[in-house]
Amino acid sequence: MATIYDVAQRARVSPATVSRVLNGQATVDPGLAARVRTAVRDLNYRPNSVARSLRRSRTTLWAVIISDVGNPFFTALVRGVEDVGQRAGYSVVLCNSDEDPAKEARYVTAALEDRMAGVIISSSGRSANVNRLIEAGTPVVAIDRQISGTRVDSVLVDNEHGAELATAHLAAHGYRRIACITGPRKLSTAAQRLRGYQRALAANGLAAPACLVRHADFREEGGYAAMASLLDAADPPDAVFAANNLMTVGAVECLVDRGIGIPDRIGVVGFDEVPGARLFRPSLTTVAQPTYELGRTAATLLAERIAEPDRPPSTITLRTELKVRESSRR
Amino acid sequence: MATIYDVAQRARVSPATVSRVLNGQATVDPGLAARVRTAVRDLNYRPNSVARSLRRSRTTLWAVIISDVGNPFFTALVRGVEDVGQRAGYSVVLCNSDEDPAKEARYVTAALEDRMAGVIISSSGRSANVNRLIEAGTPVVAIDRQISGTRVDSVLVDNEHGAELATAHLAAHGYRRIACITGPRKLSTAAQRLRGYQRALAANGLAAPACLVRHADFREEGGYAAMASLLDAADPPDAVFAANNLMTVGAVECLVDRGIGIPDRIGVVGFDEVPGARLFRPSLTTVAQPTYELGRTAATLLAERIAEPDRPPSTITLRTELKVRESSRR
DNA sequence: CTGTTAGCGCGTTCAT
DNA sequence: ATGAACGCGCTAACAG
DSSP states (O other): OOHHHHHHHHTTTTTHHHHHHTTTSSSOOHHHHHHHHHHHHTTTTOOOOOHHHHHHOOOOOEEEEEEETTTHHHHHHHHHHHHHHHHHOOOOEEETTTOOOOHHHHHHHHHHHHHHHHHEEESSSHHHHHHHHTTTOOOOEESSSSSTTTTOEEEOHHHHHHHHHHHHHHTTTTSSEEEEEETTTTTTTHHHHHHHHHHHHHHOOOOOGGGGGOOOOOSSHHHHHHHHHHHHHOOOEEEEESSSHHHHHHHHHHHHHOOOOTTTTTTEEEEEEOTTGGSSSSSSSSEEEOOOHHHHHHHHEEEEEEEHHTOOEEEEEEEOEEEEEETTTT | OOOOOHHHHHHSOOHHHEEEEEEEEEEEHHHHHHHHHHHHHHTTOOOOHHHHHHHHHHEEEEEESSSTTTTTHHHHHHHHHHHHHHTTTEEEEEEEOOOHHHHHHHHHHHHHTTSSSSEOOOOOSSHHHHHHHHHTOOOOOSSOOOTTTTTOOOEOOHHHHHHHHHHHHHHHHTTTTTEEEEOOOTOOOHHHHHHHHHHHHHHTTTOOGGEEEEOOOHHHHHHHHHHHHHHHHSSSSSSEEESSSSHHHHHHHHHHHHHHOTTTEEEEEESSOTTTTTSSSSOOEEOOHHHHHHHHHHHHHHHHHHTTTTSSSEEEEEEOEEOOOSSOOO
């Protein structure tokens, strides 16, 4: 593949002039510039961005580390990141950690070695990986999940408030034994949504026995198993709040399999919009998150931090919205 | 950030020795190797893979260019690519073209400039972009969609056969006016699935009037509109074969909105598994594709081509499977 | 087995 | 406004 020297030779100028024409910084004689552009076209020249990155000591790559590419929540988010990133001249490397801290660590290592311009991460728990990036001076933005004990730009949603609204809504519709299927203990989102649930119960004078709470894995299977376990308990619930989209699907599947009517025998509210929800009857009440916006915001924050590395970290919290549909009204 | 010279100085060896220890090619005196490893740890040294790539004239990045990150078909595929790629030492850059040839062209340019080690592409129609890659000597694998007029490694599924099975199945269950909602004319998958549909009709002695065929956009909205258009026609169908997953969802939504019973008034079969299908009653009959395997196979092929650039291109066709469920039996 | 040297392709001084 | 020379960090070739 042609190099800048080949172009220079063909255009009878120096490589420096070619570089100037291509990057449009300094002024170049129009005649020479035209010769250069012709030579570029003739040789089908593409600048080598590896050499460029080495010379400039910076790349145009962002890593987005998420825990599940199969979850529409994350793909919507990635789409938001990508749209903003591409506009700012960055390519996005999608890294799927599968909720596995070891895999996440490998991606962080790769981001470090590739000298990525920035990282957006929805971390699977511990702050160690994020700290490695910060120590190396790599711009980072935490998205969706909070990093405890580390000051870092973050884009979150009002998890506690959303969960509280969802639970209060169930209480307002006469449900009394409201269960909660939340996520892994280590994840901030799971903890915050559980807290919102508990606060709503307290505010409505309802008991919040531990036997109505399940910690699952934020996946469909986990939601199914948790729902089954709640139903098999001594005193089953009459409503359930599931703390993410896939677990909501699992829980509903379990109810359908057992022929338990929604919303009559059991009311259901899920956190985050559910894939395929439109096909399901009754339609599902959910706490909607601005997923695409989440990605856009994180990308914007990352671009700003790259431009201004020393400014203090900021946290942006986006609002959720309760979408009342049929699954929660009896 | 520390360089290989910093490490060499601290370990009192030459940079070349550090390189040898890190890459494990040549043999190095155990004592020196230990000193190097200590220095690496002390300085928290990370090799600069930009410099390495420049020196070696090759990178460890693959681009996967797909048309819709929001479609579970593509995310499953990407997951397969990524799993194989990571094992072979490659990171995967996910590029979402949104079915837009211009956006696809930009990603191809980026892949070229970044000297990516390889590209896996589900191209949105024309072969021009793929040809640019081939001319530049970049290893390419076409996935899901065939590239016409260009010899290139390809991983496809037996679209025509799958569509034929689906349509024949509807005919066998007594449906007589079977419609087809297929994709954009330019896409090989759309054309092949349409041909399979037509062949099955012919084999079963059924007419195949053009008024029963719709070309939509492979998205939910398109499926919905196409279904509506079929229902509003003079002589509506009693069954429909939808040529991809999202259009199936759209078509079913349309039927639900209009209160048209499935499978009694209209039988439904979709190509590719449908997101959220498990929640839907009646359950949907589909032509299942080995999506994850598709990705794995393409990645394997790409790795092989990188190792052996001059071997003749091969095409691998994976099998689909008809999953008979409730939506097609009356 | 180890060190010295050169160069991957580019952008950026510094002269002119 | 243009060109010559250097070096980003690394690894491969060669010498010792």
